[in-house]
Every structure is written in structure tokens, then in C-alpha cells.
Amino acid sequence: xxxxxxxxxxxxxxxxxxxxxxxxxxxxxxxxxxxxxxxxxxxxxxxxxxxxxxxxxxxxxxxxxxxxxxxxxxxxxxxxxxxxxxxxxxxxxxxxxxxxxxxxxxxxxxxxxxxxxxxxxxxxxxxxxxxxxxxxxxxxxxxxxxxxxxxxxxxxxxxxxxxxxxxxxxxxxxxxxxxxxxxxxxxxxxxxxxxxxxxxxxxxxxxxxxxxxxxxxxxxxxxxxxxxxxxxxxxxxxxxxxxxxxxxxxxxxxxxx
Amino acid sequence: xxxxxxxxxxxxxxxxxxxxxxxxxxxxxxxxxxxxxxxxxxxxxxxxxxxxxxxxxxxxxxxxxxxxxxxxxxxxxxxxxxxxxxxxxxxxxxxxxxxxxxxxxxxxxxxxxxxxxxxxxxxxxxxxxxxxxxxxxxxxxxxxxxxxxxxxxxxxxxxxxxxxxxxxxxxxxxxxxxxxxxxxxxxxxxxxxxxxxxxxxxxxxxxxxxxxxxxxxxxxxxxxxxxxxxxxxxxxxxxxxxxxxxxxxxxxxxxxxxxxxxxxxxxxxxxxxxxxxxxxxxxxxxxxxxxxxxxxxxxxxxxxxxxxxxxxxxxxxxxxxxxxxxxxxxxxxxxxxxxxxxxxxxxxxxxxxxxxxxxxxxxxxxxxxxxxxxxxxxxxxxxxxxxxxxxxxxxxxxxxxxxxxxxxxxxxxxxxxxxxxxxxxxxxxxxxxxxxxxxxxxxxxxxxxxxxxxxxxxxxxxxxxxxxxxxxxxxxxxxxxxxxxxxxxxxxxxxxxxxxxxxxxxxxxxxxxxxxxxxxxxxxxxxxxxxxxxxxxxxxxxxxxxxxxxxxxxxxxxxxxxxxxxxxxxxxxxxxxxxxxxxxxxxxxxxxxxxxxxxxxxxxxxxxxxxxxxxxxxxxxxxxxxx
Numbered sequence: 001x002x003x004x005x006x007x008x009x010x011x012x013x014x015x016x017x018x019x020x021x022x023x024x025x026x027x028x029x030x031x032x033x034x035x036x037x038x039x040x041x042x043x044x045x046x047x048x049x050x051x052x053x054x055x056x057x058x059x060x061x062x063x064x065x066x067x068x069x070x071x072x073x074x075x076x077x078x079x080x081x082x083x084x085x086x087x088x089x090x091x092x093x094x095x096x097x098x099x100x101x102x103x104x105x106x107x108x109x110x111x112x113x114x115x116x117x118x119x120x121x122x123x124x125x126x127x128x129x130x131x132x133x134x135x136x137x138x139x140x141x142x143x144x145x146x147x148x149x150x151x152x153x154x155x156x157x158x159x160x161x162x163x164x165x166x167x168x169x170x171x172x173x174x175x176x177x178x179x180x181x182x183x184x185x186x187x188x189x190x191x192x193x194x195x196x197x198x199x200x201x202x203x204x205x206x207x208x209x210x211x212x213x214x215x216x217x218x219x220x221x222x223x224x225x226x227x228x229x230x231x232x233x234x235x236x237x238x239x240x241x242x243x244x245x246x247x248x249x250x251x252x253x254x255x256x257x
Numbered sequence: 258x259x260x261x262x263x264x265x266x267x268x269x270x271x272x273x274x275x276x277x278x279x280x281x282x283x284x285x286x287x288x289x290x291x292x293x294x295x296x297x298x299x300x301x302x303x304x305x306x307x308x309x310x311x312x313x314x315x316x317x318x319x320x321x322x323x324x325x326x327x328x329x330x331x332x333x334x335x336x337x338x339x340x341x342x343x344x345x346x347x348x349x350x351x352x353x354x355x356x357x358x359x360x361x362x363x364x365x366x367x368x369x370x371x372x373x374x375x376x377x378x379x380x381x382x383x384x385x386x387x388x389x390x391x392x393x394x395x396x397x398x399x400x401x402x403x404x405x406x407x408x409x410x411x412x413x414x415x416x417x418x419x420x421x422x423x424x425x426x427x428x429x430x431x432x433x434x435x436x437x438x439x440x441x442x443x444x445x446x447x448x449x450x451x452x453x454x455x456x457x458x459x460x461x462x463x464x465x466x467x468x469x470x471x472x473x474x475x476x477x478x479x480x481x482x483x484x485x486x487x488x489x490x491x492x493x494x495x496x497x498x499x500x501x502x503x504x505x506x507x508x509x510x511x512x513x514x515x516x517x518x519x520x521x522x523x524x525x526x527x528x529x530x531x532x533x534x535x536x537x538x539x540x541x542x543x544x545x546x547x548x549x550x551x552x553x554x555x556x557x558x559x560x561x562x563x564x565x566x567x568x569x570x571x572x573x574x575x576x577x578x579x580x581x582x583x584x585x586x587x588x589x590x591x592x593x594x595x596x597x598x599x600x601x602x603x604x605x606x607x608x609x610x611x612x613x614x615x616x617x618x619x620x621x622x623x624x625x626x627x628x629x630x631x632x633x634x635x636x637x638x639x640x641x642x643x644x645x646x647x648x649x650x651x652x653x654x655x656x657x658x659x660x661x662x663x664x665x666x667x668x669x670x671x672x673x674x675x676x677x678x679x680x681x682x683x684x685x686x687x688x689x690x691x692x693x694x695x696x697x698x699x700x701x702x703x704x705x706x707x708x709x710x711x712x713x714x715x716x717x718x719x720x721x722x723x724x725x726x727x728x729x730x731x732x733x734x735x736x737x738x739x740x741x742x743x744x745x746x747x748x749x750x751x752x753x754x755x756x757x758x759x760x761x762x763x764x765x766x767x768x769x770x771x772x773x774x775x776x777x778x779x780x781x782x783x784x785x786x787x788x789x790x791x792x793x794x795x796x797x798x799x800x801x802x803x804x805x806x807x808x809x810x811x812x813x814x815x816x817x818x819x820x821x822x823x824x825x826x827x828x829x830x831x832x833x834x835x836x837x838x839x840x841x842x843x844x845x846x847x848x849x850x851x852x853x854x855x856x857x858x859x860x861x862x863x864x865x866x867x868x869x870x871x872x873x874x875x876x877x878x879x880x881x882x883x884x
Contacts (some may be wrong), residue, residue, distance in 0.1 A: 009808060009810045010804070010805055010808050010809070010810060011692065012805070022805075023801065023804070023805040023811075025810035025812055026812060059805070059808075059810070060808070067343075100382055210812060217812040217813055218813055219812075219813050220812045220813055220816075243398075243403060245402075245403055245406050245429075247428070248396070248399070248403065248424040249399060249424075250399055250400040250403075250425070253855065253857065255853070255855060255857075256813065256814075256853070257852055
């Protein structure tokens with residue numbers, strides 16, 4: 001297999017005195033979709049923010065394409081080809097769809113390339129083309145998510161960090177957006193790192209997965225292996241264990257094997 | 258009782274005992290049975306606090322009168338439901354006040370209480386219920402109830418299951434199950450019908466009657482139920498009063514499983530004599546927080562717990578400011594100097610004492626307060642070997658920590674160090690009333706009124722455990738020095754005979770390995786093999802910290818164990834231990850157990866020790882890999 005494009009080694013990140021990430025190491029290979037699962041407060045978003053430069057790690061290294069980037073300014077990180085699609089979309093509500101996309105291309109200078117990228121975005125998200133003159137704040141949640149992903153694509157990234165793209169969307173829309181992500185990965189060979197609460201959607205899409213709990217990775221493996229794990233089924237996929245009794249409420253302890 | 262033959266009495270912390278320990282009848286405040294003492298205490302202490310338990314975040318108190326009333330209802334109700342004298346009741350619950358209520362209630366009406374670990378599987382429960390021929394099973398909650406549900410058809414002797422927590426079980430309708438409140442109701446009715454029955458039953462108890470069954474973890478074969486009599490426990494109480502003085506105003510924290518003799522003695526039986534208050538930890542996970550809240554006067558734990566606290570302090574110190582770190586280092590040094598004298602029981606020179614006083618004020622006192630050890634008069638450790646360096650460290654921060662030794666078959670107590678008479682590295686002197694000898698082959702044997710009656714329905718095993726002249730074979734190998742301090746060097750049945758014919762006691766090597774902060778447990782392999790090898794369980798917290806500091810990447814526990822740097826680290830620890838042993842006793846190779854074991858795994862005992870036979874079986878591939 002090819003060398004990892006993104007290598008994270010022993011990262012520790014703090015919010016003041018609180019250690020949010022307590023030593024995380026992981027790898028993403030080119031063309032791979034890596035999914036990070038975990039409950040609220042596990043440190044998933046913090047990890048994303050640390051990679052994209054919004055937060056600086058206290059310890060550890062982040063290597064992108066052979067170059068250490070930990071602690072770099074966010075715009076430098078974007079220029080290197082890492083794009084962060086934040087949780088809760090965060091599109092500019094008063095700007096039009098087109099203007100939002102143009103802002104995504106902020107780091108690009110080649111006008112012709114920008115237009116090609118815009119067409120690419122529209123080919124994956126035709127609805128954005130229809131609404132290109134509309135203010136982003138008037139779009140539906142799903143459309144805003146599409147716009148956020150489209151805006152990310154405009155930077156012509158080498159890897160996309162997607163923070164909970166399914167947040168607040170109907171199951172049907174989640175399916176639709178994940179299908180597009182899958183196509184982007186297959187057709188454009190887009191590398192992705194995906195943080196998700198929706199474990200079943202994430203594992204269906206991803207090649208590899210990591211499970212985070214209170215700032216640490218407790219389990220990792222191929223998406224199939226994770227889906228087969230009893231712990232993942234019980235705690236993330238909502239599979240009820242066969243009980244001796246109906247209405248069983250207790251859950252067994254996690255072992256992460 | 259004929260008063261003329263009563264032994265002369267002496268008073269220890271306000272409780273009267275036989276002046277000569279080890280004499281029959283064993284009297285504690287004039288009583289000869291656990292339940293007799295229980296009755297006396299409840300009557301005289303009434304509304305004083307006996308127990309504390311945390312309920313939705315608030316510590317609530319429960320009096321000796323509550324203790325009595327609930328035990329009475331339990332005893333009378335079980336009797337009503339069909340419990341006869343000599344019948345067994347199994348208790349499957351985490352530590353809580355009801356555990357004590359049931360223990361006393363069952364024994365008061367002549368029943369025998371038998372604890373089951375909450376980490377045991379349904380299959381193990383089936384074995385224990387059937388082997389003990391239990392009539393009743395007490396389960397804590399729906400999780401434990403489900404174990405019974407799985408084996409419902411295979412435990413024909415069981416009359417009823419009593420459930421302590423009804424959460425999630427409101428719609429439960431099962432002919433054999435009833436809630437604790439219903440049991441109390443039955444008890445209340447029985448009390449009205451026969452107001453004096455409970456007291457009459459207590460009066461029937463004889464010192465030689467079996468009061469409890471404790472199943473020993475059994476590293477080989479199925480667990481065996483050790484029968485302990487009232488007299489055995491009274492003798493343990495007597496010995497405890499001499500060597501582990503506890504005062505009526507003392508606070509204690511109960512968190513080790515009550516199925517284990519150590520916590521049972523310390524938190525249920527000893528307080529009957531000492532009148533101290535027992536605080537139940539919320540759960541095994543919250544021990545450290547609870548410790549801080551309770552700040553007990555005496556605290557008994559297993560080495561793993563003491564190691565954990567030590568690691569936490571170390572990590573805290575490393576993450577402190579440079580000034581804080583320097584101060585901690587200086588304070589520790591001052592403490593260490595003073596500890597040298599204290600441990601030897603020599604007077605501390607004024608200069609050393611003054612230096613310590615200063616650093617104690619500045620640093621150590623706050624540290625102890627943070628840990629919940631500011632009022633701790635004595636810390637105790639047992640059930641597994643502990644590192645001498647660790648003991649010294651606790652002494653240096655101002656916590657007198659002493660090691661003791663006992664086993665289920667000796668009612669939990671046999672030898673112990675005290676803060677006054679302490680020799681680190683030994684398990685202390687034999688307790689008053691008990692004798693110890695070293696037999697041929699080096700086996701430690703003890704004799705006293707505390708040694709058990711035998712294994713439940715297993716005369717063959719009982720006979721194997723006692724010598725012809727009535728001494729209990731502990732199965733441990735060791736020596737006694739001129740002053741009477743006992744040292745354990747190994748386990749008799751664990752002796753390894755290598756292919757070269759050399760006898761090796763693995764325990765000695767294993768405990769040396771375990772003294773490393775990076776090694777949580779180890780099992781030496783080598784029986785009928787050319788050389789010795791070892792399976793090692795690493796200490797997750799400390800090794801993770803090591804990896805983090807050295808920038809060794811890892812994701813989960815398996816990848817941590819697979820990291821070359823971690824292997825090198827452990828190899829260095831093994832090499833250091835090897836230096837202390839002769840060539841044939843040296844470990845040639847080792848493997849790390851790369852699954853994070855939990856108490857539910859059969860390879861671990863409830864006190865988190867590796868079980869040799871299970872480890873050898875489960876990790877046979879790792880072992881074969883080394884030969």
C-alpha cells in the first residue's frame with residue numbers, strides 16, 4: 001500500500017488546563033476515506049481543528065506529505081491542500097451560493113482553474129447551480145451542507161476533513177450526501193477524513209476507522225472489521241444484544257477487542 | 258455459659274477480649290458468635306451511624322438500628338420462605354449496605370452467606386449456586402438478574418431470587434423472583450407474628466457453626482467453598498484488634514469485593530467489634546474520588562490500587578510547574594530521610610524531623626489532603642506482593658502503609674506488619690493467638706482458632722490442606738527470621754521444574770518483575786522446558802505515558818504492545834530483574850499480552866491477578882512462539 005499522506009503522531013491538545021486529546025496517533029493514505037467515531041466530547045472535532053491549524057497541539061507531530069505542519073497557521077494549512085469542512089456547515093448566510101464558492105477558492109489564483117472547479121462542484125451538486133444567485137442563509141440544511149462541501153472542493157484540496165456532514169439532516173439527505181462523497185472519492189480519488197456520530201453511515205462509506213473515547217483511540221481497524229465488532233455494534237450501531245429477558249436495559253462493558 | 262471457666266479479660270480500645278489470645282472460647286465483649294456480637298452492638302449503639310452510602314451524589318447515613326432492623330426482616334423473611342439452619346444463601350452484588358444486612362440477617366437465623374463476584378459469568382454462577390446448594394440468591398440489579406435468567410432451568414435447588422434494585426424491572430413477573438421491599442414486608446409480618454423469633458435464632462448459634470462460605474478463586478480446577486465458622490471470624494477479629502487497632506470514631510472506605518475475605522473482615526466483621534463507620538464506595542471506578550471525600554482513618558487496598566495512586570501522583574508532579582516539581586522533589590527527599598528512621602522504628606533526629614515538618618507544611622500535607630489520606634493513621638495492603646520501594650514512598654509522603662498476609666482459609670489474617678513493628682519486604686509477624694512454622698520443603702504452616710473448618714462437601718481437599726498434626730498448609734513457601742518476621746518466596750504448587758531438573762519458584766521472579774511500574778503482572782513459564790520465559794501484562798497508564806513522552810505512535814492497546822520501543826522498555830526491565838537471579842532462573846524471552854484484560858476475563862482474578870493455568874491455556878500460541 002502507498003505511503004500515508006497524513007500522519008499524526010502522539011498529538012496532545014488542550015483547552016486551557018483540560019486535555020482534550022491525550023495522545024492520538026493515526027494515518028490516512030492517499031485515496032482513502034478514514035472515519036473517526038466517538039461520542040460527544042471524545043475529542044474528534046478537537047483533532048480536526050488541530051490538524052487544520054485552528055488549534056495548536058501541545059505535543060506531537062502532524063506530517064502531511066512528508067512535511068511537518070503542526071502549529072501552522074490555518075491559511076498555510078489550506079494552501080498545502082488540507083481543507084476543513086466544519087461542523088454545522090458555517091456557510092456565509094448573507095452571501096450568495098456563488099460568492100460562498102468563490103471564497104472557497106480564496107487561495108487559488110488561476111481564474112480558469114477556479115471556473116473549472118466551480119463546474120466540478122456543480123456537476124456533483126446540481127442544486128447549487130440552480131440556486132447560485134440565492135443567499136446561502138436561505139438554503140435548506142442539506143443544501144447548506146452541500147455548499148460547505150462544495151466550498152471546500154473549490155480550494156482544490158488533497159485531503160478533506162469533514163466534521164459531521166450528517167449533522168441535523170434527514171436520513172434520506174444523509175444517504176444522498178454520503179453517496180456524493182463516495183463518488184468524489186472514487187471518481188476524483190479524493191482523500192477524506194470523516195468525523196461522524198452516525199456510525200453506520202460512516203462505516204459504510206469509509207475504508208478504515210478509528211474509535212475515540214475521552215481523548216484516546218481505543219480501537220482501530222478496517223471498516224468491515226469494526227462493523228463486525230460486538231462493541232461497535234452495541235455502542236455505535238445500536239444493535240441490541242440478545243438478552244435473557246425482554247426489555248433489557250443494561251449494557252455490557254466495553255472491551256474494544 | 259459457666260462463668261467460672263471464662264478466660265481473664267483485657268480491654269483494647271474499649272472492647273474486651275481474652276487476655277491470652279488464641280484461647281477458647283474466643284470472647285469479644287462477652288460474645289462468642291458473629292451474630293451475638295452484632296446483636297450486642299446494635300442494641301448499645303442504636304442511632305449511631307454504622308454505614309454511609311452515596312445516593313444521587315449525597316452521602317446518606319444509616320444507623321446501627323437500621324442495620325439491626327433490616328437484618329432482622331431479612332432473616333425472618335428468608336426463614337419464612339424456607340431457609341433452614343445450615344442452608345446457604347448466595348449474594349451477587351457490588352458492595353453496599355444491603356450486603357452487610359444480608360450477611361447478618363442470613364447468619365442470625367443460622368444460614369450460611371456465600372458471596373459471588375459481580376464479574377462472574379452466568380456459568381460460574383450456576384456452578385457456585387449448585388455447588389453450595391444455595392436456597393436463595395440475592396442479585397443486585399437487572400444485569401445480575403439476567404445471569405440467573407440464563408441458568409434458570411439449571412439451578413433446581415434455588416427457591417427464590419431477591420432483587421435489590423428495581424430499576425427497569427417494574428414489569429417483572431417471575432414466580433421465583435421478588436423485590437427487596439417485598440422481602441422486608443414478609444419480614445415485618447413475621448416479626449409481628451413471632452416477635453422474639455430472631456433473637457431466639459441468634460441464641461442458637463454456636464461458635465463451631467459455619468457462618469460463611471467463601472469460594473477461593475482456584476487457579477487450578479473449580480473453585481472450592483471454604484467454610485468459616487463463627488469462631489474463625491471471632492479469632493480474626495481478636496487478632497485484628499491486637500494488630501490493626503480501629504477506633505469507634507474511625508471512618509473506613511469499603512470498595513474491594515465483599516466476597517473476598519479481606520474486605521469482608523475489614524468492612525463487616527472488624528467494625529462489629531471496633532464500632533467504626535463504614536462508607537461504601539459508589540462503584541469500583543469512583544474509589545479515588547470517594548477516598549478523597551471520606552478521608553478514612555484506615556484504608557485497606559490491594560497493591561494495584563496503591564500503585565495506581567502512586568502513578569497518578571507521579572503524572573501530576575511531572576505536569577506541574579518547574580517550581581512545583583522542584584518543591585515536590587525536595588519534599589519527597591525530606592520525607593524519604595525521615596522514612597528511613599520510621600521504618601526501622603528508630604527515633605527521628607531533630608534536624609531530619611524539622612526539615613520534614615517544613616516540607617510537610619509546604620507540600621506533603623496538601624498532597625495527602627488531595628489524595629484523601631490526610632487523616633490516614635494506617636494504610637494496609639495484602640492479597641498480593643507489593644514493591645518495597647512503593648511502601649517506602651508512601652511512608653515518605655507521610656502515609657504509614659503496612660503489608661499483611663492472610664488467606665481465605667485463615668479467615669483473612671495470619672501475619673501482619675504494623676506501623677510500630679514493620680519490616681519492609683516481609684509480611685510481618687504472626688498475629689497474636691496464631692502460630693506459624695516452616696515445614697520441610699519450606700512451606701509456611703499456621704495453626705490457630707482462625708483456620709477454617711474445611712472445604713464445603715469436599716473432605717478430600719480438606720484433608721490435603723491440613724497436616725496430620727492439625728496445621729494448615731498455606732501452600733506458600735517462605736522463611737521466618739530470628740525476630741519472627743515472615744517472608745514469602747513462592748507458591749508451592751507453582752514450582753517449576755525445568756527440563757534441566759532445576760526447581761524454581763516463579764513467584765519470587767514474578768514479584769520482582771511486578772515491582773516495575775511498567776509491568777502490571779507477569780507469569781513465568783518453564784515447567785519441563787529448556788529455559789524460562791515470561792508472559793507480561795503491561796501497566797497501561799504508565800506505558801502509555803512512556804510512549805507519549807518518547808513520541809512512540811500507538812492507536813490502541815494492541816499497537817502499544819507491538820511498538821518496538823515498548824518491547825525494548827520491557828526487555829530492559831526484564832534484564833534488570835535477571836541480574837538478581839542465577840543463570841538458570843533468568844528469563845530468556847518474553848511476550849506481552851496484547852489484550853487489555855478486565856475482571857470479567859477468566860485469566861484474571863477479581864483482585865486483578867493473572868491466573869497461571871488460564872493464562873497458559875489462553876496464550877499457548879505466545880508460549881510456543883518462544884520455544
